[in-house]
Amino acid sequence: GNSVTQMEGPVTLSEEAFLTINCTYTATGYPSLFWYVQYPGEGLQLLLKATKADDKGSNKGFEATYRKETTSFHLEKGSVQVSDSAVYFCALRNNAGKSTFGDGTTLTVKP
Amino acid sequence: DGGITQSPKYLFRKEGQNVTLSCEQNLNHDAMYWYRQDPGQGLRLIYYSQIVNDFQKGDIAEGYSVSREKKESFPLTVTSAQKNPTAFYLCASSMNGGQDYGYTFGSGTRLTVV
Numbered sequence: 001g002n003s004v005t006q007m008e009g010p011v012t013l014s015e016e017a018f019l020t021i022n023c024t025y026t027a028t029g030y031p032s033l034f035w036y037v038q039y040p041g042e043g044l045q046l047l048l049k050a051t052k053a054d055d056k057g058s059n060k061g062f063e064a065t066y067r068k069e070t071t072s073f074h075l076e077k078g079s080v081q082v083s084d085s086a087v088y089f090c091a092l093r094n095n096a097g098k099s100t101f102g103d104g105t106t107l108t109v110k111p
Numbered sequence: 112d113g114g115i116t117q118s119p120k121y122l123f124r125k126e127g128q129n130v131t132l133s134c135e136q137n138l139n140h141d142a143m144y145w146y147r148q149d150p151g152q153g154l155r156l157i158y159y160s161q162i163v164n165d166f167q168k169g170d171i172a173e174g175y176s177v178s179r180e181k182k183e184s185f186p187l188t189v190t191s192a193q194k195n196p197t198a199f200y201l202c203a204s205s206m207n208g209g210q211d212y213g214y215t216f217g218s219g220t221r222l223t224v225v
Contacts (some may be wrong), residue, residue: 043216
């Protein structure tokens, strides 16, 4: 079956630091890949996506590149802010429309 | 603006009671989903529906029931058979027709058994 593995948290960074949250996946075929963000007490919001190999998704300074050869979709941001503190979920959706989510990684950014 | 609305935001249930969580969307999405989230954990799929009048069990359907009588609505009932219902419940919707569409989530309902 499909699976998504994210780096374990929590991740704590100082403001303006570089962020990487690792995500690898196992799937048959060529799924689409997604990053969602969840702020405290809220639902998840779609942050970015990539639908084929070598695509780069980007939004709000966050980026992730679909790497088929390493089955990875790592989330990066060059300079984090306190307002980026949240839980980040990596997910895939296969050609049957079924989604699989990672367990989430908690990011805390300190001033 | 289109979106997905969950209500209530907080819900308290006495042991032995059934409660129903509401989920309404005006995005014209075909598919709708219910997830459960426990503290510090990921999402677990309860039920999903890809079309009106049809729904399928997810990974943890025991103790829950749903209906899909209208495209816009997908209510979840937490029955007294659910032994540990205290959790954060998330409803989501999506277009069908392929893998390229992400999910739109509601803001969640926090259910507490008292």
